[in-house]
Amino acid sequence: MNLKQLSEMLGLSQTTVSRALNGYPEVNEATRERVLRAVQETGYRPNKAAQRLATGKAGSIGLVMPTAPGHYSDVHFGEFLTGLGEEAVRHDFHFVIMPADPDDEVGALRRLAISGNVDALFVAYMRGHDPRLPLLKSLSMPFLVHGRSYGIEPDYPYLDIDNEGAFYDATRLLLQLGHTRFCLLNGPEHLDFAIRRKKGVVSALAERGLELPENCTSHMSMTDEHGQFAMERFLQLPEPPTAILCSSTVLALGAIRAVTQAGLKLGEDISLIAHDDVLPHLKPENFSVPLTTTRSSLRAAGVRIAERLIGTVKQDGPFPEQELWKTELIVRASTGAAPR
Amino acid sequence: MNLKQLSEMLGLSQTTVSRALNGYPEVNEATRERVLRAVQETGYRPNKAAQRLATGKAGSIGLVMPTAPGHYSDVHFGEFLTGLGEEAVRHDFHFVIMPADPDDEVGALRRLAISGNVDALFVAYMRGHDPRLPLLKSLSMPFLVHGRSYGIEPDYPYLDIDNEGAFYDATRLLLQLGHTRFCLLNGPEHLDFAIRRKKGVVSALAERGLELPENCTSHMSMTDEHGQFAMERFLQLPEPPTAILCSSTVLALGAIRAVTQAGLKLGEDISLIAHDDVLPHLKPENFSVPLTTTRSSLRAAGVRIAERLIGTVKQDGPFPEQELWKTELIVRASTGAAPR
DNA sequence: GTTCGTTGTCAAAGCGCTTTGGAATTTCGG
DNA sequence: CCGAAATTCCAAAGCGCTTTGACAACGAAC
Numbered sequence: 001m002n003l004k005q006l007s008e009m010l011g012l013s014q015t016t017v018s019r020a021l022n023g024y025p026e027v028n029e030a031t032r033e034r035v036l037r038a039v040q041e042t043g044y045r046p047n048k049a050a051q052r053l054a055t056g057k058a059g060s061i062g063l064v065m066p067t068a069p070g071h072y073s074d075v076h077f078g079e080f081l082t083g084l085g086e087e088a089v090r091h092d093f094h095f096v097i098m099p100a101d102p103d104d105e106v107g108a109l110r111r112l113a114i115s116g117n118v119d120a121l122f123v124a125y126m127r128g129h130d131p132r133l134p135l136l137k138s139l140s141m142p143f144l145v146h147g148r149s150y151g152i153e154p155d156y157p158y159l160d161i162d163n164e165g166a167f168y169d170a171t172r173l174l175l176q177l178g179h180t181r182f183c184l185l186n187g188p189e190h191l192d193f194a195i196r197r198k199k200g201v202v203s204a205l206a207e208r209g210l211e212l213p214e215n216c217t218s219h220m221s222m223t224d225e226h227g228q229f230a231m232e233r234f235l236q237l238p239e240p241p242t243a244i245l246c247s248s249t250v251l252a253l254g255a256i257r258a259v260t261q262a263g264l265k266l267g268e269d270i271s272l273i274a275h276d277d278v279l280p281h282l283k284p285e286n287f288s289v290p291l292t293t294t295r296s297s298l299r300a301a302g303v304r305i306a307e308r309l310i311g312t313v314k315q316d317g318p319f320p321e322q323e324l325w326k327t328e329l330i331v332r333a334s335t336g337a338a339p340r
Numbered sequence: 341m342n343l344k345q346l347s348e349m350l351g352l353s354q355t356t357v358s359r360a361l362n363g364y365p366e367v368n369e370a371t372r373e374r375v376l377r378a379v380q381e382t383g384y385r386p387n388k389a390a391q392r393l394a395t396g397k398a399g400s401i402g403l404v405m406p407t408a409p410g411h412y413s414d415v416h417f418g419e420f421l422t423g424l425g426e427e428a429v430r431h432d433f434h435f436v437i438m439p440a441d442p443d444d445e446v447g448a449l450r451r452l453a454i455s456g457n458v459d460a461l462f463v464a465y466m467r468g469h470d471p472r473l474p475l476l477k478s479l480s481m482p483f484l485v486h487g488r489s490y491g492i493e494p495d496y497p498y499l500d501i502d503n504e505g506a507f508y509d510a511t512r513l514l515l516q517l518g519h520t521r522f523c524l525l526n527g528p529e530h531l532d533f534a535i536r537r538k539k540g541v542v543s544a545l546a547e548r549g550l551e552l553p554e555n556c557t558s559h560m561s562m563t564d565e566h567g568q569f570a571m572e573r574f575l576q577l578p579e580p581p582t583a584i585l586c587s588s589t590v591l592a593l594g595a596i597r598a599v600t601q602a603g604l605k606l607g608e609d610i611s612l613i614a615h616d617d618v619l620p621h622l623k624p625e626n627f628s629v630p631l632t633t634t635r636s637s638l639r640a641a642g643v644r645i646a647e648r649l650i651g652t653v654k655q656d657g658p659f660p661e662q663e664l665w666k667t668e669l670i671v672r673a674s675t676g677a678a679p680r
Numbered sequence: 681g682t683t684c685g686t687t688g689t690c691a692a693a694g695c696g697c698t699t700t701g702g703a704a705t706t707t708c709g710g
Numbered sequence: 711c712c713g714a715a716a717t718t719c720c721a722a723a724g725c726g727c728t729t730t731g732a733c734a735a736c737g738a739a740c
Contacts, residue, residue, distance in 0.1 A: 002696055013720045018698060028718060047456045049398070050696035052389040053725045060436070067425040075621055078418025085407040085439030094457075095437045096400070099425030116387045116726095117434075223621050250621055257628060281415055281563050281590055288597060342726055353690045358728060368688060390726035393695045456696095 001044045010038055021046070052116070060094045061309050062118030064109055066102040066125070075250065076222075076298055079279055080124065080146070083302020091310045106131050113139050119313040122146070122305060126192040142312045144305055150195045159305055159323045163193045166294040166327040167200030170245055170273040173292075173329065175208055178338035179243035179271060182212060183234045185227055185255055187247045189219035194247065197275070201245055216241060220251075227254025235262050242338050246274035249282050252291060271335040275327075290332035296325055341384045350378055361386070392456070400434050401649050402458030404449050406442040406465070415590065416562075416638055419619055420464065420486070423642020431650045446471050453479050459653040462486070462645060466532040482652045484645055490535045499645055499663045503533045506634040506667040507540030510585055510613040513632075513669065515548055518678035519583035519611060522552055523574045525567060525595055527587045529559035534587065537615070541585055562587060567594025575602050582678050586614035589622050592631060611675040615667075630672035636665055 007017045012031070020027045020035040038044070052058045061084075065077070081095075088094060096117050100108030109132055113121060119142070123132055126147035133152055136143045145158045171182070184201055187194040202212050215237065218230035227250065234241055235258060246252045252274035256266055264270050266289040276284050276293035278300075284291035308319045347357045352371070359367045360375035378384070392398045401424075405417070421435075428434060436457050440448030449472055453461060459482070463472055466487035473492055476483045485498045511522070524541055527534040542552050555577065558570035567590065574581055575598065586592045592614035596606055604610050606629040616624050616633035618640075624631035648659045 003698095004696075014697080015699080015721080016719055019719090022698085026718065031718080043454075045451070045454045047393070047696050049389050049392040049456050050725090051698080053387070053393050053727085054696080054698040056725080058389070065421070065425050067422050067429060075415055075418060078415060078421070081405070081418070081437075082407050085405050085437070089407060089439035089441065094439070094452075095435075097421075097425070097435045097437055099429035099434070101429065111385070112434075114383075114385045116389050225623065225626060228626065254626070257626070260628070283565065286565060286568065286594070286597070288600070343728095344726075354727080355691080355729080356689055359689095362728085366688065371688080387726050390695090391728080393697085394726080394728040396695080 001042050002047065003044075006038060006042065006044050009042075010035060057313070058096075058117055058119050059092065060096050060118050061088070061120045061122055061306070061313070062096045062098065062112045063122045063124075064105055064112060065097050065099045066105060067099045074222075075279055075281075076248075076277055077124075079277065079298045080302045083297075083299035084122070084306045085302075086299075087303045087306035088310065091314075093306075093310050106135055110135060110139075113141055120144070120309045122309060127190045128192055128195055130192070142309065144309050144312075146301060146305060147192050150192045154322065157308075157319075157321045159301060159308070159325070161193075161296045161301070161325045161327055163196035164200040164203075166275065166296075166329070167197040167245060168204045169200075169327075169329050170292075170294050171201045171204035173331070174243040174245075174271055174273065174335065175204065175210075177243075177271065177335060178340075180210060180338070181216075181239055181241040182210070182243045182245065183216040183241040184212060184218070185230055185244065185246045185251045186217060186219050187222050194219060197245075197247060222248040222250050224250055224254035224257070227251035228258045229254070231255035231258035232262075235259070235264075242270055244270060244272040246272060249274050249276050249279065249284055249291065249293070252284075252287075253282070256287065256289075267333045267336045269339055271338070273329075273335060276330075284330075284332065287334070289334050292332045292335040293330050294327045295330055296327040301325070341382050342387065343384075346378060346382065346384050349382075350374060397653070398436075398457055398459050399432065400436050400458050401428070401460045401462055401646070401653070402436045402438065402452045403462045403464075404445055404452060405437050405439045406445060407439045414562075415619055415621075416588075416617055417464075419617065419638045420642045423637075423639035423644075424462070424646045425642075426639075427643045427646035428650065431654070433646075433650050433653075446475055450475060450479075453481055460484070460649045462649060467530045468532055468535055470532070482649065484649050484652075486641060486645060487532050490532050494662065497648075497659075497661045499641060499648070499665070501533075501636045501641070501665045501667055503536035504540040504543075506615065506636075506669070507537040507585060508544045509540075509667075509669050510632075510634050511541045511544035513671070514583040514585075514611055514613065514675065515544065515550075517583075517611065517675060518680075520550060520678065521579055521581040522550070522556060522583045522585065523581040524552060524557040525570050525584065525586045525591045526557060526559050527562050534559060537585075537587060556581060560591075562591050564590055564594035564597070567591035568598045569594070571595035571598035572602075575599070575604075582610055584610060584612040586612060589614050589616050589619065589624055589631065589633070592624075592627075593622070596627065596629075607673045607676045609679055611678070613675060616670075624670075624672065627674070629674050632672045632675040633670050634667045635670055636667040641665070 003014050007014045016027060017035055020032040098108050098112045121141060121143040124146040126145055126149045128150040130149035133149050148154055148158050148160045186198060205212055220226040246255060259266055259270050273292045276295045277298040284293045311319055343354050347354045356367060357375055360372040438448050438452045461481060461483040464486040466485055466489045468490040470489035473489055488494055488498050488500045526538060545552055560566040586595055599606055599610050613632045616635040618637040624633045651659055
């Protein structure tokens with residue numbers, strides 16, 4: 001069933017039917033109802049490809065999914081996607097996901113953009129001096145980034161959380177509890193959030209005249225294995241840390257295993273604060289020792305990003321160009337006074 | 341830059357350029373090279389929407405992502421998607437993801453199919469008597485399901501793992517170790533895999549004249565919280581179990597917490613076998629007591645499914661209609677002889 | 681020298697929709 | 711009752727691509 005058949009059936013022109021369907025004012029209400037009823041009965045659906053070709057609008061937003069044989073799927077990615085989806089479904093939008101080798105994200109992004117398959121682009125996992133940003137700016141297609149890119153003038157639309165502030169606050173809390181030996185379990189070094197979180201820690205420490213030694217920070221992709229491994233190394237230092245900052249509850253999972261296996265008690269011998277993306281399957285309050293966390297829902301960010309992106313495409317705006325969300329610092333049992 | 345401009349630039353007709361690009365034989369090699377070079381220089385990309393409209397092929401496979409405000413994002417979904425993506429990227433395919441309310445998956449699937457946006461459909465989280473199956477069959481569009489639908493004649497293309505066999509074998513192992521009191525922590529009751537796993541357990545027990553009482557099985561969505569909660573209940577039974585079967589390592593995470601908090605030792609007081617989907621962030625060998633598991637990689641399934649689906653669209657076939665993968669039973673420290 | 685394949689190219693007809701620019705028809709103020 | 715404005719509808723022109731059917735041009739075969 002296509003427009004032509006439908007219009008013939010109704011004895012109307014394609015124009016009128018099309019207008020009736022798309023809510024244009026210049027069509028008689030009675031006619032519109034007749035059309036709508038016929039659509040119901042026949043189950044007619046406009047062909048999206050044709051619609052797209054005619055309007056240039058696709059009703060979809062594009063994103064690149066980094067993937068490769070050795071590449072781990074990231075829990076955070078799935079959670080974020082759910083948030084995007086939750087909002088998209090309300091507007092009858094969908095996503096076009098272009099899987100791409102992590103080494104070719106720029107190329108994949110460009111291909112996605114000029115494929116004509118999407119109205120807007122979304123980009124995450126920002127890095128310092130991210131090479132995708134110049135591309136995006138040159139593309140004349142709406143886009144939104146999750147995070148920011150350290151070292152690049154923030155003159156692009158983004159939504160980010162205050163990573164630096166979060167880890168600054170967390171570090172301050174641990175300092176107030178009397179801790180002086182800190183370690184940081186961070187995400188991959190080149191990622192923007194990792195850079196900023198480290199800055200937060202460093203500047204809080206600096207206020208007390210303390211430093212974060214190189215051998216007390218660890219950059220890695222955020223799996224529990226890596227967390228365990230890094231923590232084990234930290235515990236073997238001549239002066240092991242009493243305070244741990246952790247970029248993810250997933251990393252914390254492994255780190256805590258190392259702590260426990262070393263016979264140490266979390267919240268007594270060692271205090272730990274992790275950043276909590278509110279992953280539904282990994283709640284900090286469910287850890288055997290509930291975790292003190294800096295919290296910001298990844299999923300909520302997804303919802304908001306979809307909202308802005310779709311709004312931009314539909315010209316529902318205006319939206320603020322940039323948003324910086326504060327995180328919450330939630331104290332639970334994994335932090336305590338420094339042992340003496 | 342579009343075809344028309346490109347062909348004018350080259351002094352050729354659109355036909356010839358199109359053919360040169362799509363590898364048709366009736367074009368002079370020299371001409372083809374000229375065209376290819378011009379494409380390089382101009383960065384011309386065919387408009388996908390137009391291509392789709394003309395050919396009817398979209399180069400994409402569609403899937404429905406269940407999502408709603410209260411709906412948990414599922415780790416398994418992300419992992420599976422990564423597998424799909426890994427294969428898709430090799431063929432320059434992409435996914436169209438339609439987010440949908442879990443209550444309206446049938447509707448979403450139909451809309452996706454007739455939107456003309458996809459060449460093939462993929463469906464997962466199969467249920468018993470799944471209502472999507474009749475729809476899919478009536479749709480005259482290639483599809484593939486992950487899992488099967490208990491109660492429906494398996495005359496559709498699927499890829500599944502031998503859930504029943506896996507849990508039969510696992511149960512047998514525990515029986516051989518002398519266990520007699522079993523509990524099953526299963527996924528949601530209506531899901532096909534849950535039905536089959538339960539069957540596996542029940543039939544292994546039946547061979548020894550044992551039964552699986554109703555109050556010793558628990559159906560729930562697979563989060564660690566639920567695992568913990570269910571396990572706590574089991575441990576309060578008048579005759580608590582010594583052998584636990586668990587449909588996911590995520591559930592096991594919670595269950596083990598309950599076991600530990602009850603002061604029991606895993607692998608001594610209680611034996612546990614979980615199904616392992618090979619989630620990269622949750623490796624059974626990294627549990628404080630390494631887990632005995634039935635293993636089958638969700639991601640590998642994703643790769644294979646994409647391979648079959650894309651192959652079907654491209655007519656690269658023939659592929660087997662149905663595949664049933666065996667799982668591996670891997671013994672680690674969480675299973676031991678029944679306490680006496 | 682005519683006929684017949686080949687080979688390389690092209691013009692034009694869609695694919696199913698939106699939208700422009702009118703053309704009928706109705707409404708209404710004066 | 712007339713002309714103008716408002717209302718309702720339509721024919722046709724794209725959107726950018728693929729594909730069909732035809733047509734030169736050129737040897738080879740008779």
